[in-house]
Amino acid sequence: MRFVFSSGTVSNATVRAALVAVSALSLSACSETFDKLNPFADEKYKPEVVEEVPAANLYNDGLARMSDSNFTGASKKFSDLEKQHPYSPYAKKALLMTAYTNYESGSYDDAIQASKRYLTLHPGDKDAAYAQYLMAMSYYSMAPDVSRDQEQAEKAGVALQELVQRYPTSEYVKDAKWKLQVIQDQLAGKxxxxxxxxxxxxxxxxxxxxxxxxxxxxxxxxxxxxxxxxxxxxxxxxxxxxxxxxxxxxxxxxxxxxxxxxxxxxxxxxxxxxxxxxxxxxxxxxxxxxxxxxxxxx
Known part of the structure; x- marks a missing residue:
């Protein structure tokens, strides 16, 4: 686009106004072209205020889903609780329940991570032995038969041995010793x-x-x-x-x-x-x- 000015004096203000108009037209054309290529052009941002659910409500919701054997849904509620209310009295319980519900749903890697976090944050807690047991059981559940790689079985053996040594009076020791023998037999078989x-x-x-x-x-x-x-x-x-x-x-x-x-x-x-x-x-x-x-x- 060209501007041809007649003879005479043209003010600087007039020139700047013309350039701004040209820029606006160009940007408008680019925007229209981009919108034609953008499949989400019709979607507009709508600010929403997400209400914070009380910790007790999230915890009880998780328990309710557990009672219906919806362990995946329960795990999400307990995880949300820990994230939204990290300093709540329910947070520690929620972390342990996250490990348990992940174990029950077969999400063993997630159960292991949650158990490890619990042991890191609460090593001397009365439920630490249970967290160790959940971690060991998750590894145990992933251990393959003797014809395959035994990495998970080895990790299960280590976790079970740590349970026996660190928490010798725990109610989980008897079962841990039995499973440790099973794991050792499998590793020996390999x-x-x-x-x-x-x-x-x-x-x-x-x-x-x-x-x-x-x-x-x-x-x-x-x-x-x-x-x-x-x-x-x-x-x-x-x-x-x-x-x-x-x-x-x-x-x-x-x-x-x-x-x-x-x-x-x-x-x-x-x-x-x-x-x-x-x-x-x-x-x-x-x-x-x-x-x-x-x-x-x-």
Whole structure:
């Protein structure tokens, strides 16, 4: 657009007014073009005042949803309470209930995070043991079968062990100990699965490392008998007869009626050896660290 001025004097004010008019026209045209491309052009901002719901109302609403087994909805109410009323007497309860309702709804990661926050903010509280239990149970619920990665099972084991050690008089300890045994058995089973894989492929050193984990960490599981027998096999295959004899001897001392001991004994006899414990062996030392497992030596 061009402005042609006739001869004569044109004031600065007149020129500025013309430029402003041009700018306004340009902005108006741009706005109209943008609105045609904007699917939300017809929506207008409407300021709204959101009323704050009292903490007691949110808490009771959460409880009501829990009673209807609407744990997802209940969790949202308890979470809203904690955010809107962080200094309310209900806030601490709401955080614990957030962990519980997330656990019940299967939102285990959220349950773990809420439990951890509770333990961080209220470590000495009377309900801290329950928060620890919820965290452990969430990990436990996510633990897969022995054929898959055991990261969650390991975390469950750590959380359960912490519960037993930190809150020994808690009402949750009995169940925690039982589940800890289940987790340890599963972790030992995974080590055995990998150890057998290496043993079958004659990678004896790798196999021994796996069976060693079972003997060192999971002596109270049902897998330890087989682990000792497999150690006898692997050490004999490598020609380390002394350790093979020790593995068989420790197996015989602690599980004399085990079919695994019979296999280990027969394997040694085939090689012209017999069970004999070397108390300086790592196998012997591992078992002596557990009171009552080793009764003596040959």
């Amino acid at each position: 080590e055995m699965e990998v150890g057998r894989y290496y043993l079958n492929r004659r990678n004896y050193t790798a196999a021994i490392n796996r069976f060693r984990v079972v003997v060192s960490r999971y002596q109270t599981t049902r897998h330890v008998e087989e682990a000792l027998e497999r150690l006898t096999e692997a050490y004999m295959a490598l020609g380390i007869v002394n350790e093979a004899q020790t593995a068989a001897a420790v197996l015989g001392h602690n599980f004399p009626d085990s079919p695994w001991y019979k296999d280990a004994h027969a394997l040694l006899a085939k090689g012209g050896a017999s069970p004999r414990e070397d108390r300086g062996s790592w196998i012997s030392r591992s078992f002596r660290s557990v009171v009552g497992l080793v009764s003596g030596s040959n």
